[in-house]
Structures are given as structure tokens and as C-alpha cells.
Amino acid sequence: MIRFTVNGERLETDISPTTPLLWFLRDNLSMTGTKFGCGMALCGACTVLVNGEPVRACSMPISAMAGKRVVTIEEIGKTPVGKKVQDAWIAEDVVQCGYCQSGQIMSATALLTKNKAPTDTEIDAAMSGNICRCGTYNRVRAAIKTAAASGSAASAPATKAARKAKASS
Amino acid sequence: MKNSTQNPMENLMENRNAKSNAARRGFFKSSAGLASVVAFQLGLNSTGAWAVAGVPGANDGAAAKNPQRINPFIKISADNRITLVVGQSEMGQGISTGLAMVLADELGADWSTVGWEQAPNDLAFALPGGIQSTGGSGSQRRLMPLYRRGAASAREMLVAAAAKQWNVNAKLCRVENSFVLFGDKKSSFGALAEAAAKQPVPNEPPLKDRSAFNIIGTSPKRFDVPAKTNGSAEYGIDVKIPGMKIAMVARPPVFGAQVASFDATAAKKIKGVTNVVEIAAGVAVVADNTWAAMKGREQLNIKWKENAADKVSTASIREQFIAASKAPGIKVREVGNAAEVIGKSANIIEAVYETPYLAHATMEPMNCTAWVQMGVKTRGQAAAQEDRCDVWTGTQSPSISENSAVAASGLTKHQVHIHTKFLGGGFGRRSELDFVAEAVELSKQLNAPVKIIWTREDDMRHDFYRPMTYNVFKAALDDKGMPSAWAHRIVGSSILARRAPQNIKNGLDGSSTEGASTLPYDVPNFLCELATVNTHVPVGFWRSVGSSQNAFITEGFVDELAHLAKRDPFEYRRDLMAKHPRQRAVLELAAEKANWSKSAPVGRFRGIAFAECFGGFVAQVVEVSVNAGNLKVHKVVCAADVGLAVHPEIVKAQMQSAIVTGLDAARYGRITIENGAVVQSNFHDYPVSRIGDIPAIEVYLTGNDAAPGGVGEPGTPPLAPALCNAIFAATGKRIRSLPLSQVDLTKA
Numbered sequence: 058m059i060r061f062t063v064n065g066e067r068l069e070t071d072i073s074p075t076t077p078l079l080w081f082l083r084d085n086l087s088m089t090g091t092k093f094g095c096g097m098a099l100c101g102a103c104t105v106l107v108n109g110e111p112v113r114a115c116s117m118p119i120s121a122m123a124g125k126r127v128v129t130i131e132e133i134g135k136t137p138v139g140k141k142v143q144d145a146w147i148a149e150d151v152v153q154c155g156y157c158q159s160g161q162i163m164s165a166t167a168l169l170t171k172n173k174a175p176t177d178t179e180i181d182a183a184m185s186g187n188i189c190r191c192g193t194y195n196r197v198r199a200a201i202k203t204a205a206a207s208g209s210a211a212s213a214p215a216t217k218a219a220r221k222a223k224a225s226s
Numbered sequence: 227m228k229n230s231t232q233n234p235m236e237n238l239m240e241n242r243n244a245k246s247n248a249a250r251r252g253f254f255k256s257s258a259g260l261a262s263v264v265a266f267q268l269g270l271n272s273t274g275a276w277a278v279a280g281v282p283g284a285n286d287g288a289a290a291k292n293p294q295r296i297n298p299f300i301k302i303s304a305d306n307r308i309t310l311v312v313g314q315s316e317m318g319q320g321i322s323t324g325l326a327m328v329l330a331d332e333l334g335a336d337w338s339t340v341g342w343e344q345a346p347n348d349l350a351f352a353l354p355g356g357i358q359s360t361g362g363s364g365s366q367r368r369l370m371p372l373y374r375r376g377a378a379s380a381r382e383m384l385v386a387a388a389a390k391q392w393n394v395n396a397k398l399c400r401v402e403n404s405f406v407l408f409g410d411k412k413s414s415f416g417a418l419a420e421a422a423a424k425q426p427v428p429n430e431p432p433l434k435d436r437s438a439f440n441i442i443g444t445s446p447k448r449f450d451v452p453a454k455t456n457g458s459a460e461y462g463i464d465v466k467i468p469g470m471k472i473a474m475v476a477r478p479p480v481f482g483a484q485v486a487s488f489d490a491t492a493a494k495k496i497k498g499v500t501n502v503v504e505i506a507a508g509v510a511v512v513a514d515n516t517w518a519a520m521k522g523r524e525q526l527n528i529k530w531k532e533n534a535a536d537k538v539s540t541a542s543i544r545e546q547f548i549a550a551s552k553a554p555g556i557k558v559r560e561v562g563n564a565a566e567v568i569g570k571s572a573n574i575i576e577a578v579y580e581t582p583y584l585a586h587a588t589m590e591p592m593n594c595t596a597w598v599q600m601g602v603k604t605r606g607q608a609a610a611q612e613d614r615c616d617v618w619t620g621t622q623s624p625s626i627s628e629n630s631a632v633a634a635s636g637l638t639k640h641q642v643h644i645h646t647k648f649l650g651g652g653f654g655r656r657s658e659l660d661f662v663a664e665a666v667e668l669s670k671q672l673n674a675p676v677k678i679i680w681t682r683e684d685d686m687r688h689d690f691y692r693p694m695t696y697n698v699f700k701a702a703l704d705d706k707g708m709p710s711a712w713a714h715r716i717v718g719s720s721i722l723a724r725r726a727p728q729n730i731k732n733g734l735d736g737s738s739t740e741g742a743s744t745l746p747y748d749v750p751n752f753l754c755e756l757a758t759v760n761t762h763v764p765v766g767f768w769r770s771v772g773s774s775q776n777a778f779i780t781e782g783f784v785d786e787l788a789h790l791a792k793r794d795p796f797e798y799r800r801d802l803m804a805k806h807p808r809q810r811a812v813l814e815l816a817a818e819k820a821n822w823s824k825s826a827p828v829g830r831f832r833g834i835a836f837a838e839c840f841g842g843f844v845a846q847v848v849e850v851s852v853n854a855g856n857l858k859v860h861k862v863v864c865a866a867d868v869g870l871a872v873h874p875e876i877v878k879a880q881m882q883s884a885i886v887t888g889l890d891a892a893r894y895g896r897i898t899i900e901n902g903a904v905v906q907s908n909f910h911d912y913p914v915s916r917i918g919d920i921p922a923i924e925v926y927l928t929g930n931d932a933a934p935g936g937v938g939e940p941g942t943p944p945l946a947p948a949l950c951n952a953i954f955a956a957t958g959k960r961i962r963s964l965p966l967s968q969v970d971l972t973k974a
Contacts (some may be wrong), residue, residue, distance in 0.1 A: 076517045084472070084515040089464035090457015092650070093516075094589055095682040102589060112464030129309065130457035143455045147447070149837060150875060153883055154318030156650030158588040162455060181918040190589045190651050191318045192886020194920040196879075205875040 061122040063088075064132035074120035078112075079103045081119050082129060090159050094188070101187030104160035105129050111167040113186070130159035138204075139166045145204035155192035161187045165201050174205050211222035261603045261900030272397030288447025289323075289343045294419035296383060297427070298350040299329055299376035301343075306404055306416030308333070308340045313351020314369070314570050315360040315622050316344070316450055317652035318883070319938045320876035323448045325373050327872055331441035332377035334401035334432055335415070342449050347624035347644035359623035361657050361767065363840035363936025366872050370934055378423070378431035387421035389412050398824060436870075443930075445875035451650070462620035462647040465595045467675040471500065473668060474519040475678060476526050477508040477688050480902035481762050483530040487507060492525035497578070502526070503671055505666040512672060516679060535762035535902040540583070540694070543899065546759050547696035547717040555715050555755030558743040562751035564700075567711035575790055579699065579779035579871040580963040584692035584768055584898035585912060590650020591685040596665035597675035598635045615642045615666060616675075620649035622657040627667050630659035634666035654767035660691055686912055687904040688767025691897050693718045693738070695775055701784045702751075707791025708802070711751035714742060714780070719765045720758045733758070741773030741837060741943060742780050746809040747802035763899060769887050770839050770939035777837035778892070778950070778964065786960060787831070792917045794952060796822050796834050808867060809836065811928060815844040816865035819926050820847035829853075830860060833951025835944040842940025843867040843929070846885070848948040849921075852956040855972035859889065859921040859949065867929030878925040881941040885923055888912045888945025913967075 060069040063086065072081065082088045082105070091114055094102030098113035106115045106128040133139035133174070142165050152158050168175055168183035175183065180201055189197070280825035289309040293301035299308040310326040326342045329335075344352050345358075352358045352366050381401055388406035389396035391413070399408045404415045415422075453459035476482070488509050498518025503510045511522035568574055595618040604610045615635040621627040624644040631642045649656050665678045680688075695718035695822040704710040729736075734756055736743075743754040768774060788798035796817045803810040811837050817823070826832050829851050836845040849861040864881050871877045894913045899903045906912040929935075950961035958974040 073517065075521075076515075080515065080517045083464075087466060088457070090420060092461075092589070093463065093679070095592065095908050096684070097908055097910070100589070100682075121689075122436065132856065134456055148454045150448065150879065152318075152448070152451045152454045153320070154589065154651045155459055156461060157762055159452050159457050169293070170710070179482050181425075184917045188589070188916065190587060190653075190887075190890075190914065192877075192883040192915070192920070194886065194915070194917040195882065195923055197917065214487065 059119055059123050061125045061127060063127045064129060072119060076116060076226070077115050078105065078117045078120045078127065079114035079120055082114060085121060088129055088131050092156055092159055094157070094160075098186075099188075100104065100157070101160040101164060102157050104187065105132070106163060106167055109167065109170065111164050130163060133163060133166055136166070138170045139205040141207050142166045142169060142200070145200040145207065149196050149200040149203055151193050151196040151200050153193055157187060157189045161189065161197055165204070169201065169204055175201065206222040242816045258910060264569070273715060274431060277369030278557070287452075288341045290341060294423055294968070296380040296419065296423050297376055297672075298345065298348060299373060300333060300380040300802065302415045302419035304416045304419070306339060306414040308335050308415065310340055310342045310403065312342055313345035313348065313358050313624070314365045315620070315624075315646055315649055315652065317360070317620070317622065317649035317656065319365075319690075319872060319880060320448055320450075321365045321447070322450055324872045324876060326449065327441045328366070328370055328373045329377040331439050332374045333381050334404070337441055337446060339404060344646050346646075347626075347628045347642070352625065357623065357625035359625055359657065360652070361622050361654065363842065363939040366934040367841050367936055367950060370872075374433050376433060378433050381427040382428045383422040384415055384418050386425040387418045388800035389419075391421065394477075405626065415778045442872050443870070443874070445873050448876070452753060454648075459648050461590055461650045462595065462618060463590055463593045463650070463679060465618040465647060465677060467595060467597060467618070470516065470595065470675040470677055471512045471661075471672060471675050472516045472519045473510045473512045473678045474523045474681070475505065475508045475510045475684070476523050476528055477684060478530050479687070479763060480530070480533045480535050481688075482535065483533045483902075486529040486531045488529070489527040491644045492527070493522040496522040496525060498522075501672060503668065505664055505667050505671065507660070510664075510668050510678070512668070512676065519679070533902060536904045538762060540898040543694065543759075543761050543763070544580075544696065546761070547694075550717045550757040550759050551696055551698050551715055553757070554716070555757035558734060558739045558754040558756050560753045560785070561749070562711070564711040564713040564751040564753040567751045568700050568702045568713060571710065573703040575701050575703070575786060577699045577783055577786060577962060578645060579697040579782060581692075581695045581775035581778060582895065583694045583763065583899070584766075584891055584895045585686050585689045585897050585906070586651070586653045586655035586768060587686060587909075587912060587914065588649075588651030588653060588655055590620065591682055592655070592661040592680040593660040593678060594665035595677040596631070596669040597677065598637070598666060598670040598673075604775065605620070613637055613641055615669075616645065617642070617662055617666065618645040619660065619662060620647050620652070620656055622649070622652045622654075626659050627662045628659065630662040631666045634663045635670055653769045655689060656772070657767055660688075662682050682909070684909045686897075686907055689897075692768035692774060693721065693765040695738075695779075696764075697779050699779070701783070701787055703743060703787060703791055707793055709747070709749045709787055712749045713753045714783075715755045715757065716742060716776075719760050719763070721767060722772070723758075723760055723763050723806070724764065725766070735769070737772045737847045739772060739776070745780060746806040746836065746838060747784065747799070748805055749802075751904045754763040762902065769884070770942040771788065773837055773839040773939075773943040774891070776890075777839075778946040781835040781837065781944065782950055782960070784960065785835075785947070785954065789954075799834070799836060808929065808932075809838065810845050812836065812843045812865050812867045813832050815926055815928055816845035816847050816863055819865060819924060820849070820863035822847060831952050831956035833948045833953070833955055835947035835951060837943035839940040839943050840936030841869070842936040844940045844944050846944040846948040848945070850949065850952040850956055852953060852971050855970065857893075857953065857966060859919070861922045862924070862945070862948075863922060864923065864925045864941060866925065866927055866941065867935070868927070868931070868940065869929055869932035869935040871927055871930055871937075872934065877927060877937050878935045882923050882926045884941025885945050886915055886920065888942045889919070889949070890948050891942075892964055893919070893944035896965050896968065
């Protein structure tokens with residue numbers, strides 16, 4: 058029996074321990090917001106947060122989830138950063154077909170949770186695992202910056218100023 | 227210009243026109259309530275049968291509750307919320323919002339209270355020509371008149387109902403923001419809807435003057451975005467039907483190979499596997515869940531019959547193409563006598579250009595859910611029973627899916643119900659019927675609802691690829707350096723031979739030659755020839771179709787002529803476009819916005835290209851640097867004339883998207899064949915652009931006074947040639963074969 062939490066709910070399962078988290082979410086929990094794209098952790102469409110870290114659910118066996126906290130796209134809007142990211146995605150009209158966007162939003166939320174004002178290089182690094190075949194990348198970047206800027210009005214400029222000071226020192 | 231291939235999916239089914247016309251005669255009276263019956267029978271929530279986008283709240287795109295249906299396009303609820311029904315497929319191009327805007331504007335609706343609903347398969351929504359299909363960048367271009375007429379008709383019926391109620395002249399009533407007004411009288415569409423539905427259907431409802439548009443030409447928020455940011459948007463792969471099985475199909479490695487024998491013993495031992503069934507596509511492993519289907523498929527032991535194509539490779543196909551290129555092809559277009567002029571000229575140039583097979587690689591792999599049911603009790607008719615086939619999938623063409631389901635189920639069109647879901651990318655791949663046919667066939671065998679899911683490997687190895695081509699160019703320049711003769715021989719495979727053979731005229735598949743046979747450049751002696759060599763590799767429509775490869779080769783070759791003539795490549799093209807003011811204006815706008823007349827920043831180099839595709843005109847300037855063979859694409863400036871832009875921001879987004887598609891293909895895209903089978907399998911060996919690859923992209927629109935042109939595809943063709951022309955400017959290396967990942971840029 059594997060016990061863990063998904064979106065704050067405790068659950069236990071005895072399904073085949075090799076079953077990827079992706080299919081457990083989609084088939085067993087009917088949470089279809091997390092998408093299947095490649096099955097090899099190459100495209101990022103299945104990105105979820107496990108203990109706050111972005112993880113490719115297609116390649117993560119359910120057995121590795123014991124004792125972990127999983128957050129998916131269905132609930133990410135209930136976190137302050139996740140909500141900001143979703144709002145920025147809407148403000149910047151990021152989405153086209155939308156199939157990759159659950160994963161993009163999860164990766165962006167993980168990034169902004171750790172780094173309140175990422176540089177372009179940091180955005181590239183954090184988002185390089187998420188493929189978008191509609192080519193929405195520039196809007197993904199813009200939305201991450203919008204979400205970062207929508208943080209507490211006092212802290213964002215201070216962070217920027219601090220970064221600038223550090224860069225010039 | 228492109229004749230039959232302008233809309234390659236038309237006339238795919240020869241006998242559709244009669245049915246279509248019949249459907250149109252009953253235009254506003256057909257197809258009532260089919261989907262709601264389905265929803266009732268299957269016990270689904272609303273999103274199960276209809277792709278209802280959005281989340282609760284104002285103007286979220288959500289459909290109205292219990293609305294009165296005025297006609298197939300318009301439903302209005304008592305609280306004055308309006309549901310706009312769109313028959314085109316939403317694959318990211320924003321058509322659900324775009325056609326809803328057309329309906330709302332012509333209806334006189336308050337945009338803040340409208341929503342949209344995905345139509346079922348219903349010829350009321352068909353293209354001129356009789357099929358309901360999304361492709362060829364044709365939705366606004368070809369359907370705006372139909373949707374305007376549908377909304378205008380509903381508006382006239384609402385006005386007639388108000389006029390009757392008030393006993394006033396309908397012609398003196400006004401419509402504003404979902405209300406009908408006369409003097410100090412005012413009634414909402416919602417209050418009038420029931421009476422309006424009973425009004426006679428007007429024959430030729432008057433259409434608004436274009437100057438009166440107040441929604442078309444603005445850029446409201448798309449309906450489909452909120453649901454696509456919180457996981458609630460439902461794609462084909464997300465469909466869940468009570469009692470549904472999941473299946474994976476082991477497909478032949480070599481296209482068209484047949485099963486000789488298979489042993490399912492080990493597969494059936496996997497917990498959750500319930501059936502192993504041979505179908506036309508291969509061997510289906512049916513299970514209670516996806517993982518069991520996947521693991522079961524791995525355990526199959528299949529022997530495939532030997533196949534004539536077992537030894538075919540990209541190299542052997544290329545040899546066939548080269549052999550074919552030695553003989554004259556069929557003349558596609560001829561002006562003057564190019565061969566004679568080239569034979570006599572002292573200043574001639576020859577070049578060979580090649581393009582590879584490309585996969586579509588939509589983010590959502592192919593999938594389809596089907597349920598063939600015999601003898602279902604129907605709602606409301608106690609003793610009645612019917613046979614029916616329901617299909618849930620992301621399809622670009624409900625009509626083609628319907629035909630496929632009819633063939634696979636043995637039922638009639640009226641018994642087939644296509645539920646179009648959001649498409650996780652289309653790009654032409656979802657205009658095919660293979661994924662529908664196999665799911666219907668399997669459901670019928672199982673007598674149960676079943677969803678077939680393709681893995682990425684299935685998707686990449688069983689695609690309908692953009693055709694590989696081999697091209698021989700010859701041209702002569704006159705004493706001023708302008709081309710006096712142009713001869714181009716295309717060798718490639720025919721898409722229409724499989725998709726629409728009746729559209730091949732005199733042996734010519736226009737989809738092979740579009741973007742090459744007619745150019746905006748005036749050359750006094752011009753010849754374009756086509757030699758078709760069909761192989762066992764299936765080829766299909768790929769975003770911008772023939773123009774996607776033909777712009778690369780023709781615009782590369784034009785650049786070569788400019789270089790030979792020692793002319794600026796922008797000015798050379800501009801001079802050749804003297805008689806094509808619309809095209810020239812686009813080219814000039816791109817050059818102006820890219821500061822073409824000024825030097826690029828140090829170390830950076832620019833290339834330019836123009837292409838016309840599906841009624842859209844696009845020029846792009848690409849700025850690159852190449853250091854020690856490493857290519858960096860810094861910037862793309864794009865000018866586009868797509869005629870009237872219904873939603874300018876969506877048009878810009880589509881140009882950005884099409885540019886990235888062009889970039890993916892130019893840099894990385896390559897499908898190769900070995901031993902009859904596709905070599906590539908997933909994103910590690912079929913790489914695509916990632917966020918760090920993406921240049922700054924600027925888009926400028928012009929030509930808004932003209933009728934709507936194509937939007938979703940025309941931005942792709944110019945990217946590859948503009949990029950390769952920039953690389954030439956940077957390195958002196960002329961790129962005549964793609965992708966760039968196969969080219970050593972350290973050597974000129």
C-alpha cells in the first residue's frame with residue numbers, strides 16, 4: 058500500500074507500483090489536467106509538483122510517491138504563486154492549443170516559488186523541459202515576468218534593485 | 227492561384243454536395259437536439275458531449291443554460307445570455323472566439339454575455355463544397371459569409387418577434403447590445419427568443435455594413451484560455467465514458483505490413499489486460515487502464531508478413547527522385563520558353579534543393595474514443611430502439627470522421643455522432659481519419675466503449691508526413707541581372723493521390739506545386755514541372771502544405787539570383803514584384819520594420835523572404851549570428867497581409883506560432899526511413915524548438931481593407947528561406963537542403 062497526498066488529500070493505493078504517477082492521476086483519480094505527451098520525460102506536458110519540485114509524472118513510478126505531497130494543475134491556482142501564474146497566463150494570452158500549458162504553468166510556478174524575479178537565463182533553464190508545439194514560448198516568458206512583477210509591489214523592485222547592485226559590484 | 231489545392235479537403239467525398247445542399251435548404255431547421263439526446267443517454271455532464279469552454283463568471287465563454295435555439299448558430303436563454311455555436315475545430319488558432327465574434331457582431335449581441343459551444347457533426351456548418359472541416363487556413367476566409375448569414379437571420383427573427391409584439395414596423399426597429407428597440411420600447415433577446423424561434427426564416431437577411439462592425443476587428447479575451455490554464459479543458463485524450471476500456475495498438479513497423487501471427491499469452495498475463503484483438507491497424511491490447519494496455523503491448527509477440535517496402539530507405543527514395551528528375555515532368559505552368567532562353571544565355575545558374583519528410587508531432591498524441599451500440603433505447607419513444615455510433619475525438623473534420631465511422635461501423639450517417647473535443651494541436655494531422663476508423667472498428671468488436679491512445683512513438687512512426695522533395699532549378703539572368711528565364715522541376719509524392727484523387731487534374735497534384743508554380747515575380751520565360759513519385763511512405767497535409775517546402779526552395783533560389791546579379795535581396799524582390807502591389811507592400815513593410823536599409827548590429831546578418839499561402843501574404847526578415855558554426859537566431863520581423871483581421875491579437879499570435887513551426891522545421895525537422903520504417907521515435911531524435919531557441923518576434927499587420935485571408939498557416943513558409951538567406955549573408959554558405967542540424971556551418 059502506497060500512501061501519499063494529492064492536492065492535500067491523503068490517499069492510499071495498491072495499484073502496480075511501477076504505474077507512472079501520470080496514469081494514476083488520469084485513470085484512477087480522473088484528474089486529466091496533467092497531460093501525456095512523450096512518456097519519456099522529454100516534453101514536460103505531465104509536469105506536477107512533488108514536495109514543491111517539478112517532476113515529470115510520466116516517468117515517476119507511483120512507488121516513489123510514498124509519503125510525498127503531489128500538487129497538480131487542478132489545484133495549483135489555490136497557491137498564491139500558482140494563482141499569479143494562471144492570471145498572468147490569461148493576461149498575456151499565452152495559450153493556443155493549450156495541451157502543454159498545464160505543464161508550463163507547473164514549471165513556472167515551481168520557478169517563481171523559489172525565485173521571485175528570474176532572469177531570462179533562469180527562465181530558459183527552468184522552462185527548457187517544456188515543449189510547446191504552438192510556439193507560445195515568448196508569451197510564456199512574458200507571462201512569467203508579469204507574474205513575477207505582480208508579486209508584492211514593494212518586494213519586486215527591491216529585488217531588481219538588489220540584483221542590479223550585485224551585478225554592478 | 228492554387229486552384230483545387232487551395233482547399234485540399236474539399237470534394238473529398240464526391241457525393242456530399244447533394245446532401246449538403248439539402249441540409250442547407252433546411253438550414254435553420256436541421257439537427258435539433260442531437261447532442262442533448264446523446265448527453266442524456268450517456269449520463270454525461272455537459273462537457274462530456276459538448277466541448278463547453280470556460281469557467282463560471284462573466285463572459286467566460288460558457289454556454290447559456292436551457293437556451294431557446296433560434297437556428298444552428300444561435301441559442302438564447304431567458305436571462306439574455308447567448309450561446310454562439312461554432313462548427314470549426316479549436317486547435318489553438320482561436321477560431322472558437324473568432325467565429326463567435328462574427329456571429330455576435332452580426333447578431334447585435336452584447337459581447338459580455340455571450341458564450342460558445344462546439345457544434346456536432348452537422349452540415350449546417352459545412353464549408354462551401356459540403357464538408358465540415360478545419361484546414362487550409364479557411365475558417366474565416368471561407369465561412370464568414372455563412373456565419374454572418376446565420377446570425378443576421380436570427381437577428382431578423384428577433385426583430386420580427388418584437389415588431390409583432392409591439393405592432394410596429396420591423397424595419398423601424400433597432401438592435402443594440404442584445405436588445406431590440408423601437409422608440410421607448412425595449413425588449414431583450416432573451417425575452418424575445420421563444421417567439422423569435424417561431425418566426426419565418428428570412429431568405430436573404432440583410433447584412434451589416436462593414437463600417438458598423440463593433441466586435442470584429444477588436445481583440446477580446448479568448449474563450450478557451452481560462453479552462454486551458456486550470457486543467458479543466460477537455461481534449462480527446464481526456465474523454466471518459468462509463469465502462470470504457472483503454473487500448474494500445476501494436477502497429478506494423480513498415481507502413482502497410484500485415485500481421486502474420488501473434489502470441490498474446492504474455493500480454494494477457496498483465497493485470498488489467500482484458501482482450502487482445504487483431505484489427506486492421508495491427509494488434510490491439512485492451513485493458514482497464516492505460517498502463518496495463520502499455521505493458522501488455524510490450525509483451526506481445528508479433529510476426530509481420532514480409533513486405534515489398536522492407537528494404538526502402540530515405541536514400542533509396544532519394545535515388546528514385548533523382549532518377550525522375552532527369553526526365554521532363556508534367557508542365558504545371560509555362561510562360562514563354564524557359565529552356566530555349568536558358569540554352570542561349572551566357573549568365574545561367576543551376577541549383578538542387580531538397581526538403582525532408584516531416585512529422586506533425588502535435589503535443590497531444592493521436593487518440594479516439596468510440597462506442598458502437600446496437601439497439602439502444604431512445605429517449606421519449608417508449609418502444610423505439612436505435613443503433614448508434616458515438617465518437618469523441620479532436621478532429622479537424624467532423625465530416626471525414628463521420629465518413630470513417632460510417633465505414634467502420636456499418637451504420638448510417640444519421641446514426642453517427644461526432645463529438646469534437648479540443649485538439650491538442652492539429653497542423654493537418656487531425657484532418658486524417660485513421661485514428662477514428664480504428665477506434666470504431668475496435669468498439670464494434672468489443673461491443674463496449676473504448677479509447678485508443680497512441681504513444682509518442684506510435685504518433686511519430688505512423689504519421690502522414692510532409693512530403694520529401696527534390697528540386698532542380700535553372701535560371702538565366704539578362705544583362706541587367708534580372709531573371710529572363712526560370713525553370714523548376716519538382717520531384718515529390720502526391721498527398722491528394724490518397725486524400726482526394728478526384729482533385730488530381732491531368733496528373734497534377736496542386737498541393738505539390740502550390741507556392742512554386744505561381745510566384746509574385748514576373749519572369750518572361752517561366753516553367754514549373756512536376757514529377758510525382760509515390761512511395762509506401764504516407765504523406766499528408768502539414769501546416770501550410772506545399773508552400774512550406776516550396777517557399778524555402780523558391781525563395782532560396784531567388785536569393786541566389788539576387789546574389790549573382792550583385793543586387794540587394796530585398797530590392798531585387800521588390801523590383802520583380804512591380805506588378806504585384808499587395809505583395810510588394812508586405813515586403814516593403816517587413817524591410818522597413820526590420821531597418822533593412824541600415825546595417826544590422828555588429829556580428830549579425832539578415833535574410834528576407836516572402837510567401838503567399840492560402841490567401842495570406844507574409845514577408846519576414848530574420849536576423850542571425852553564426853559563430854564557430856553555432857547558429858543563433860536573434861530576431862524575426864514579420865509583416866502580414868491577411869485581409870480583414872477579425873481578431874488582430876489572435877492573428878499576431880498565429881504568426882508567432884507559424885514562425886516557430888517554421889523554425890522547428892528549418893533547424894531540426896527530419897524524418898528518415900530505414901528498412902521501410904521511420905527511424906525517429908520521440909523528442910530526443912525528433913527535436914523541436916525549446917524556449918531558449920526562440921528569437922524576438924515582431925508582427926505587423928496590413929491590408930485590413932481586403933476580405934479575410936488565411937491566418938493559421940501563411941506565417942510558416944517564409945521563415946526557412948529568410949533564415950537560410952540570413953545564414954548565407956553571415957557565412958557565404960548557401961543552404962539548399964534542410965534541416966540545418968545536418969549542415970556544417972563552420973564551412974562555407
